[in-house]
Amino acid sequence: MREFELIEEIRKHNRELSACGGAEVLIPPGDDMALVGMTGRRVLIAADQVIGGRHFAAGTPMALVARKALARNISDIAAMAAVPSCAVATVALPAGMPDTDVRALADGLRAAAREFRCPVVGGDVGTHASADAPLVVSVTVLAEPGPTGRVVTRSGARPGDMLCVTGTLGGGWNPDGTGRHLSFTPRVAEALALVELLGDRLHAMIDISDGLGRDAGHLAAESGLAAEIDAERLPLAAGADWRAGIGRGEDYELAFACEGAPPDALCGTPVTVIGHFVAGAAGRVLVRSEGAEHDASSLGWEHGS
Amino acid sequence: MREFELIEEIRKHNRELSACGGAEVLIPPGDDMALVGMTGRRVLIAADQVIGGRHFAAGTPMALVARKALARNISDIAAMAAVPSCAVATVALPAGMPDTDVRALADGLRAAAREFRCPVVGGDVGTHASADAPLVVSVTVLAEPGPTGRVVTRSGARPGDMLCVTGTLGGGWNPDGTGRHLSFTPRVAEALALVELLGDRLHAMIDISDGLGRDAGHLAAESGLAAEIDAERLPLAAGADWRAGIGRGEDYELAFACEGAPPDALCGTPVTVIGHFVAGAAGRVLVRSEGAEHDASSLGWEHGS
Numbered sequence: 001m002r003e004f005e006l007i008e009e010i011r012k013h014n015r016e017l018s019a020c021g022g023a024e025v026l027i028p029p030g031d032d033m034a035l036v037g038m039t040g041r042r043v044l045i046a047a048d049q050v051i052g053g054r055h056f057a058a059g060t061p062m063a064l065v066a067r068k069a070l071a072r073n074i075s076d077i078a079a080m081a082a083v084p085s086c087a088v089a090t091v092a093l094p095a096g097m098p099d100t101d102v103r104a105l106a107d108g109l110r111a112a113a114r115e116f117r118c119p120v121v122g123g124d125v126g127t128h129a130s131a132d133a134p135l136v137v138s139v140t141v142l143a144e145p146g147p148t149g150r151v152v153t154r155s156g157a158r159p160g161d162m163l164c165v166t167g168t169l170g171g172g173w174n175p176d177g178t179g180r181h182l183s184f185t186p187r188v189a190e191a192l193a194l195v196e197l198l199g200d201r202l203h204a205m206i207d208i209s210d211g212l213g214r215d216a217g218h219l220a221a222e223s224g225l226a227a228e229i230d231a232e233r234l235p236l237a238a239g240a241d242w243r244a245g246i247g248r249g250e251d252y253e254l255a256f257a258c259e260g261a262p263p264d265a266l267c268g269t270p271v272t273v274i275g276h277f278v279a280g281a282a283g284r285v286l287v288r289s290e291g292a293e294h295d296a297s298s299l300g301w302e303h304g305s
Numbered sequence: 306m307r308e309f310e311l312i313e314e315i316r317k318h319n320r321e322l323s324a325c326g327g328a329e330v331l332i333p334p335g336d337d338m339a340l341v342g343m344t345g346r347r348v349l350i351a352a353d354q355v356i357g358g359r360h361f362a363a364g365t366p367m368a369l370v371a372r373k374a375l376a377r378n379i380s381d382i383a384a385m386a387a388v389p390s391c392a393v394a395t396v397a398l399p400a401g402m403p404d405t406d407v408r409a410l411a412d413g414l415r416a417a418a419r420e421f422r423c424p425v426v427g428g429d430v431g432t433h434a435s436a437d438a439p440l441v442v443s444v445t446v447l448a449e450p451g452p453t454g455r456v457v458t459r460s461g462a463r464p465g466d467m468l469c470v471t472g473t474l475g476g477g478w479n480p481d482g483t484g485r486h487l488s489f490t491p492r493v494a495e496a497l498a499l500v501e502l503l504g505d506r507l508h509a510m511i512d513i514s515d516g517l518g519r520d521a522g523h524l525a526a527e528s529g530l531a532a533e534i535d536a537e538r539l540p541l542a543a544g545a546d547w548r549a550g551i552g553r554g555e556d557y558e559l560a561f562a563c564e565g566a567p568p569d570a571l572c573g574t575p576v577t578v579i580g581h582f583v584a585g586a587a588g589r590v591l592v593r594s595e596g597a598e599h600d601a602s603s604l605g606w607e608h609g610s
Contacts, residue, residue, distance in 0.1 A: 031458050032384035033351035046338035046427050047393040053434035079337035088352040090443040129358035138395040140445035153336050
């Protein structure tokens, strides 16, 4: 099963595609490009990839690889408080990859598209020259602003803003490659609810993919501020200590800056205030634990880079 | 130089980004997603990739790799007679790739973006676990319909339509990996001129990436027709015989179906009538050469699959 067969497979699912939600698909997969109808004239776009041996371990079921490839991108959509429109994917297959795996990958992408209401409308399937070369799945997503029209960026936090996170931290990527990174649900609904609830009190937002320490650092840097985190307040996943909560990546939760108190929960997902923003060296993140201060940049995470 | 450094590099070029043409960049690279302004509410999207050892040989200068990765996608835009808006790219680097190569790749993408008036507004840089793993550059492009509002698909050819091509064939990908595939100019201007000139007489179009035989087959299949090609009329590149003109890929010329005569040239690029469409087995392409008939599907090309 290669490109043409895959495209045929996808075309059979065109009815499914329209029922999937997201953008209206005016020209479906199978032509040189897909044509999609948007509701407005502003389009958000991002791309991310999963690389075998780096973002998933050998033996990971193809359905989970496909889901993760799309879910990482959907998490970026959540970080902007936007709504998924559609996606395209390119896949570089190891030479000689069994057809059952290729099919499982394609089925997995379709299932993830349904789950995230983000139809996969095109792409390319290529094959490596070598059987040892790793599978690479690259996904690009389009999104549109939500009902309020507001897009939330990484910049805009103000001194005194609270630093808050959704869900739990430190359970995304365990040292053995297990963890929630293969099964997390991107916080799209939570982000939309947050914009509705907080309005102008919501100042900046990011999703936690590189680890809280680095991603809080991005929020701080883009806002020209420093951030302080209270390690005792971190909502840690089972088995994670505060260093894991700060330093490990792939939590795919939201971190945001807001004025005044956030809601306790969003769509059933808990929200925790873990620190605040202060005037200071732009991008610096201090973590206080049992009276000691740690620079979060020393807890950095390079797994996914 | 890794992701964050690359993003900094790109941000320094924001002014360049806006001067590049294409979509208005409302939120530039550096946030979770880029936000672009479009002129209408229909967006075209396609993705394609280049894989080391498959689409380019070892030792190919990074600037040419980057250019090809974008140019392949721009050729898909030409095939729809659309206008480039913006692009995103993901790059999977071999472990330990020298910084000079990474920089040359980034510079090459920027140079290609300028050349094709298609700003690169986001993406991801990842690193393989192994130094032997091939470089993979995946590019997604957005486009919008041109001034006429018309988008030209692969379907719509009618019996009696002429089958025409731009430029020359068979010189795109030589057996030793050289050829125009690293330097071709996608036929965006030619396609827009063609829509203006032929209007409703232009029925269907595709770009020739898999080889004329297969791509004419796509036009025919999508239109429910067969096609016949006169080998003696093929505009062959220097050194290419008719089998190379039919079977080799990566010409990145346009093939189109039109009623009545096409123009002799478009923007200085020659146009040649090489055959016509007939009622028959959908997707079948017959090539006549010196009185003999050949099925083009037997001249297929799998290099890029």
